[in-house]
Amino acid sequence: MKLLIVEDELDLNRSLVKLLKTQAYSVDAAFDGEEALDYLATSDYDALIVDVMMPRMDGFTLVQTLRQQNQQTPILFLTAKDSLEDKVRGLDLGADDYLVKPFEFPELLARLRAITRREQPTVSSSQIQIGTVRLDLSSQQVWKAEQLIPLTAKEYKILTYLMSHRGQVLSRDQIREHVWDFDYDGDSNNIEVLIKNIRRKLQESSKDSLIQTKRGLGYVIF
Incomplete structure (x- = not known):
């Protein structure tokens, strides 16, 4: 941001x-x-x-x-x-x-x-693309290059939220409130697990991942 x-x-x-x-x-x-x-x-x-x-x-x-x-x-x-x-x-x-x-x-x-x-970010089309990762908002599908990436509903919501707020560090609380609609009081480590799953499915390590961890702050996509 x-x-x-x-x-x-x-x-x-x-x-x-x-x-x-x-x-x-x-x-x-x-x-x-x-x-x-x-x-x-x-x-x-x-x-x-x-x-x-x-x-x-x-x-x-x-x-x-x-x-x-x-x-x-x-x-x-x-x-x-x-x-x-x-x-x-x-x-x-x-x-x-x-x-x-x-x-x-x-x-x-x-x-x-x-x-x-x-001031929610506007998307000029039904797709958001950052690097080789393409997110289709209409079909709710995610592609890396030409490969379809099978994400769960919550993994998709997290990735969409981060890609739509490119450059903004989003805290665990912000992600939790967005993904679970304010009614979730479980273990926040579940967010770490979901992020790890997204990285694994995108075949990325934490060091070269599209999703970057900001220690003590949250997650961001640049």
């Missing part, structure tokens, strides 16, 4: 970039609204984290400009402006959420996950 940080405070900007990269996000950094527009003209992002008070172009103006251009990328305001009036203004301009400084990093991550979940 690719993020753009728009924050004029140098130390905070660098800290956010460093911390988010530890969570396997790809991150670019801008220091004002005009620089952010330059980035957005050449790259697509899954979400923006935007300060309000910045030189040249403030965060409110940036978000207003993007929404007027019909740019629908999820946006999280990150700002010291904590009045109700400012929060209402930011949300009315088109931001998806508003987090007041100072903040705790786990809360930032949770809010980021929330706004990116709302």
